[in-house]
Amino acid sequence: MDFSITQDQKMMADSLSRTLADSVPLERVRRYAGDPADAGSDIWSAIADFGLAGVVTPEAHGGLGLTLLDAALAAQALGRAVTPGPFLGGVAAAIALNEAGSTDQQTRWSPKLASGEVTAGLAISELVAGARDGAGVTATGGKLTGKALFVTDALTADLFVVADRGGNLHLVKGDAAGLTRAAMITIDQTRRVGELTFRETPAEPLGGPKTLARLRDAAWVLLAADTLGACEVMIEKAVDYAKERRQFGRVIGSFQAVKHMCAEMAAELEPCRALVWYAAYAFDEAKDESSLTAAHAKAHTSEIGRFVARTATEVHGGMGITDLLGLHFWFKRVGLNRQLLGGPERVRRLAAQVQDLAA
């Protein structure tokens, strides 16, 4: 019995954080966020060079052959550094190929995804978070028609995993006929989402509703891990600031009112870590508990994430809301993670359904 992350996993996460600090410092994130024309290809190269593009792809297909827990630890490090890039879609595409891809599809796509040469976007929002404004995709005779919203890296991805209205999944190439892409501007400029419109767009099938549920669970865990990492940093920054900032002749961190804000953030966030670890572990090793724990990880870290994001900002006083300080990059990252692929209430409904507590 061992409920901890291994030494290797710790080293991987630390090493990734160092790489990101060197290659994708906050100034780089800031430039990406401020310039829609910046494709961030150097950022993705840094991530891909680290091997993360193929973290869950089998070694036979050029990946690292690791688990969702490893991917979650990477997502946590990416959240810590508010790093842009198509990591979520890449892991989801790899899982879809691992679990539902034909040998031919795996041979054609998995190695390219694993090397980072091909990037992937995830278009399952209508099936998971619900369809808005008539969005949804219909598949007829191997061709897709309709639109998908909140697609990750919609403008730049080379390949999309698309769910149709029946919950079946399809692979669509970025340059496929009849596919148009448009940006959706969100609060979080460190990740880009958008709208895909399909007009008789050719697609190849890649699994059904069971695979979709697996992608949903994996994506929920990764979003939870991203929020966990972002919140860790927000607490660290708040505590550091409270130890430096002086008012009334003393550091504000010596005021119990401020100490208790920090203590509450830490007390709320720390148990989330074990929940995210377990949900990630269950995805591979305790599959019957995977949907329940992934849902709780997603919903609960979103709730705690909102509390930490606002409280950490408050601890910084007026500086907290300035662009100069940049704390808002984490604040907004947490905000997007909360709604993307379902807000807490919707996700908890699924948690109730999978244990037959709700219809």
Place this chain on the structure above:
Amino acid sequence: MDLKLTPEMEAFRDEVRSFLQTHKDRYAPNAGAERPREAALEWQALLIDHGYAARTIPREYGGYGAEPDILKSRIISEEFTAAGAPRGFANQGISMLVPTLLEVGSEEQKKKWIAPTLRGEVVWCQGYSEPGAGSDLASLQTKATEDGEDFLISGSKIWTSTAAQADMIFCLVRTEPQAPKHDGISYVLFSMKTPGIEVRPLKTMTGSAEFNEVFFTDVRVPQSAVVGGRGRGWFVANATLKHERGMLGDPNATEARFHSLIELMKTETVDGRRLIDDPVMCDRLMQLQARVLSMKFNGLRLLTASMTGESAGMAALVVKLQGCELNHQIAALAIDALGELGVLYEDGPYLRSKGSWQRSYMFDLGLIIGGGTAQIQKNIISERGLGMPREPKLASV
């Protein structure tokens, strides 16, 4: 992460199961605050014989004498819970005094007190808090003045559970009034039958007297009753206070209570509809489930840390604060889900769960306050966990 058990541990689990199956008819709960009855004493003796109570206490002091094995302890705990079997006694004598004696007691004190305490023959109460010394425990004023070979103890204690039934008390008293407040305290053991002791029940908002006040007037206690050295009482007590805080946020107990809440919401109806079918109530239930699971997995993380001897850091510091609050919230949801029926209490034809949800809701508020208030916990988390400036030296920082 590898939550599978080795074949050795699976075999151990089978062993515990078969013990529980074989001795089903001897289950005897220790009746809360009451003195244990004959059947409970026998059950406790059986548990010690088989290593399911006093497991790691050395044989020479009346325990089972096994090597500490946290995983086996956990398996025992899980199997007893699953079978609905009463655990061994977990009173303050066993959970707080015995570890203290093992750590700092004299050989004579260990020989004299540990075995009868484990068997349930000697019941203890804890004399720590005073009316003027709660969160600031070290400012306690109960004084012990020398009188020949003895101390004469005068003062009062409060929040003393089991004082009425107790044979003995382990008590913090001020022996060195001139010393700095942390250095003038001694930890002494004496009989509750000693002349000069008066116990008054302290009735709480639940309607029961779960606690007592204890008054001492020139209570004569031999100086040899000091444990761990005169003036060392603060450090002796602190070594074991951590056991109490760990006990107060036990995630297994919380999970069991959460399962009762699910059952309640699946079986109770309003307007012919199950409580769980109200989407608002169901959502609140799911919010709590996320917290229950978080604390359960946090507990597994702590378990692993204690097996490998690593410090669990923040994961350990948050248990009392988060665990007690969660228990309170579970009771709160049960009451809200029951609605008007949720305020029924004590007795009556419509009463649900014997009124236990209201009792928990009120009693658990006491646990949020006791054993280090939520505010003290937040001081500890911010100071030890986050390295923020310490209280009360605020002005000098």
